[in-house]
Amino acid sequence: MQWPWQYDFPPFFTLQPHAETRAKQLSAWRSIVLDYYKHTKESTLDVREAQSSPLFFNSTINRKLSQEGILLILENLQKTGNAEPLDKTKNRWLIFWKSPEEWGKLLYNWAQARGMTNSVCTLFELVSGDDTTDEEFYGLDTEIIIRAIRTLEVERKAEMMMYDDNQGVKFF
Amino acid sequence: MDRLEYDDPILHPKEDEIAKLRNVKIYDGDAKSATFENGELIATSHRLVYVQSGSSHGLSLRLHYLVYVEEEKSSGFGFSRSKKLLLHLSEPLPGKPPGPVDRSSCSFIRLSFKDGYDSSFPNNLSAALQKKKWETAPITSTSLPEAPPLVQVKIQTGQQNKIFPYLSFPQLPGRQLRAGIVGIERQIQAKHKATDDSISLAFEDLNKLMSMAKDMVLLSKSISDKIKEKQGEISDDETVQFKSYLLSLGIDDPVTRDNSRSESQYHQNLARQISSALQDQIKEIGGMMTLPEAYCRVNRARGLELLSPEDMLKACQIMASLGLPVTLKVFDSGVKVLHLSTHNDQNIIKTTAEAIEESGSYTAEELAQVLGMSVLLAKERLLITEKAGRACRDDSIEGLRFYPNLLLEKN
Numbered sequence: 001m002q003w004p005w006q007y008d009f010p011p012f013f014t015l016q017p018h019a020e021t022r023a024k025q026l027s028a029w030r031s032i033v034l035d036y037y038k039h040t041k042e043s044t045l046d047v048r049e050a051q052s053s054p055l056f057f058n059s060t061i062n063r064k065l066s067q068e069g070i071l072l073i074l075e076n077l078q079k080t081g082n083a084e085p086l087d088k089t090k091n092r093w094l095i096f097w098k099s100p101e102e103w104g105k106l107l108y109n110w111a112q113a114r115g116m117t118n119s120v121c122t123l124f125e126l127v128s129g130d131d132t133t134d135e136e137f138y139g140l141d142t143e144i145i146i147r148a149i150r151t152l153e154v155e156r157k158a159e160m161m162m163y164d165d166n167q168g169v170k171f172f
Numbered sequence: 173m174d175r176l177e178y179d180d181p182i183l184h185p186k187e188d189e190i191a192k193l194r195n196v197k198i199y200d201g202d203a204k205s206a207t208f209e210n211g212e213l214i215a216t217s218h219r220l221v222y223v224q225s226g227s228s229h230g231l232s233l234r235l236h237y238l239v240y241v242e243e244e245k246s247s248g249f250g251f252s253r254s255k256k257l258l259l260h261l262s263e264p265l266p267g268k269p270p271g272p273v274d275r276s277s278c279s280f281i282r283l284s285f286k287d288g289y290d291s292s293f294p295n296n297l298s299a300a301l302q303k304k305k306w307e308t309a310p311i312t313s314t315s316l317p318e319a320p321p322l323v324q325v326k327i328q329t330g331q332q333n334k335i336f337p338y339l340s341f342p343q344l345p346g347r348q349l350r351a352g353i354v355g356i357e358r359q360i361q362a363k364h365k366a367t368d369d370s371i372s373l374a375f376e377d378l379n380k381l382m383s384m385a386k387d388m389v390l391l392s393k394s395i396s397d398k399i400k401e402k403q404g405e406i407s408d409d410e411t412v413q414f415k416s417y418l419l420s421l422g423i424d425d426p427v428t429r430d431n432s433r434s435e436s437q438y439h440q441n442l443a444r445q446i447s448s449a450l451q452d453q454i455k456e457i458g459g460m461m462t463l464p465e466a467y468c469r470v471n472r473a474r475g476l477e478l479l480s481p482e483d484m485l486k487a488c489q490i491m492a493s494l495g496l497p498v499t500l501k502v503f504d505s506g507v508k509v510l511h512l513s514t515h516n517d518q519n520i521i522k523t524t525a526e527a528i529e530e531s532g533s534y535t536a537e538e539l540a541q542v543l544g545m546s547v548l549l550a551k552e553r554l555l556i557t558e559k560a561g562r563a564c565r566d567d568s569i570e571g572l573r574f575y576p577n578l579l580l581e582k583n
Binding site: 005006009010011012013014016017018020021024025028062063 | 533558559561564565566567568573575577578579580582
């Protein structure tokens with residue numbers, strides 16, 4: 001993971017009172033968070049545990065961002081559709097370093113390329129199957145796949161279905 | 173008349189006879205007919221003894237009862253030209269031996285001398301009164317009440333213009349003296365107290381009026397504020413009308429009361445004084461001095477005539493409007509400082525930002541040491557530099573540190 005210069009700048013881990021500075025600070029944090037999640041291919045974040053992750057804690061300079069700051073970044077991401085709280089307590093979040101629509105497109109393109117239209121495949125096959133190891137969405141959080149498929153549903157390009165206790169999707 | 177008592181007409185060895193007069197009548201007060209007549213009056217150094225002809229016992233009036241002797245002007249009638257003496261008497265003593273009359277409404281008796289009296293008699297009598305032999309050589313047994321202590325006063329008769337000097341006033345215990353030096357003093361005191369009471373009573377009313385006026389002023393202020401909020405601007409006419417109402421009640425315009433108070437001559441002079449006194453010192457310590465420190469220095473210099481904090485504050489608040497070289501500045505955090513008017517924020521920000529860049533980062537303590545000023549002022553400098561976006565903060569358990577604002581400036 002390539003950390004930007006701000007990561008090593010101590011004030012970066014203090015929420016700035018000066019409005020203009022704070023705006024820039026938040027925008028830098030957004031990029032870091034999304035890049036980090038893209039890099040680790042993870043999609044969930046628990047605020048209570050996040051402070052120990054290298055994302056928000058730089059051990060070299062011994063600085064970490066406060067929970068207040070983390071929450072602020074997440075809410076900011078939510079506004080741009082890049083994050084979503086999984087519960088009312090706002091402790092667990094989904095991070096979309098690609099939006100669901102983007103994922104949906106990727107899925108549909110893969111399905112078309114493989115000639116999987118009009119056939120069904122399980123979600124498991126999509127994220128952990130042997131056919132998809134090279135795909136970006138390999139290892140993606142199920143929640144995100146589902147949301148991606150939902151966007152396709154809107155466009156009538158796919159449909160979620162249940163069969164044999166598994167969740168599956170049919171591409172049209 | 174009730175001061176008379178039954179007594180022995182025989183004179184005591186210590187008693188001196190002053191006069192013996194025949195055909196004396198005694199009248200009670202202004203009575204037209206005499207209570208006793210046809211008697212012989214013996215005036216002694218101690219008492220007046222009256223023996224009615226034909227009786228063996230007598231009546232006596234102790235001289236200490238005699239307050240005032242007055243010669244009565246003979247009445248207009250031709251035939252009763254007997255000389256009369258008016259004897260004004262003091263209150264009867266408690267425990268006085270019984271007399272012919274138990275109660276008398278009058279405080280004086282009249283003696284009528286059909287055969288007249290020697291012209292020297294009144295003088296002799298007053299002399300005896302003055303001598304007060306009954307005090308030094310009492311003729312009564314100790315069972316009888318002793319004569320009360322006397323106060324000597326010079327007396328003038330009202331009608332005859334004869335002066336009987338130094339008639340004595342017995343001072344009875346427990347009784348307020350109406351005359352005499354002590355009495356006059358007491359009168360003056362009473363007068364003072366009365367004036368005091370009336371003044372404080374008058375001011376009480378004033379206090380009540382003031383408190384009521386205060387309520388009214390507050391009420392009117394709140395109303396004018398409400399109007400302002402709703403309409404955005406209270407029109408000039410209304411304001412003027414408002415103020416004139418209050419003026420007609422004799423109340424100063426409340427809106428500008430504070431302003432006019434602080435513009436008073438005293439505060440202006442004070443402001444000038446403070447400014448000239450502290451100007452050099454402020455320059456020495458870097459152009460800025462906290463108000464408490466300034467207050468201490470000013471009072472130290474003044475010595476005895478110390479300033480109150482309110483006066484200091486008011487004076488400092490008007491320094492700017494007076495164009496003095498030293499002015500008051502209030503930071504966002506509430507800290508008040510006196511600084512040179514030439515001193516401006518832009519300079520501070522610039523120098524502080526440069527200092528931070530040079531050293532990489534600064535805490536308030538470090539900066540205070542470098543610049544030679546108090547930590548409080550150094551912190552204020554850093555804060556206003558941050559506010560201007562020329563510094564950013566790093567808040568951690570290690571403390572509060574300020575860095576050049578790369579977050580904003582660098583991409």
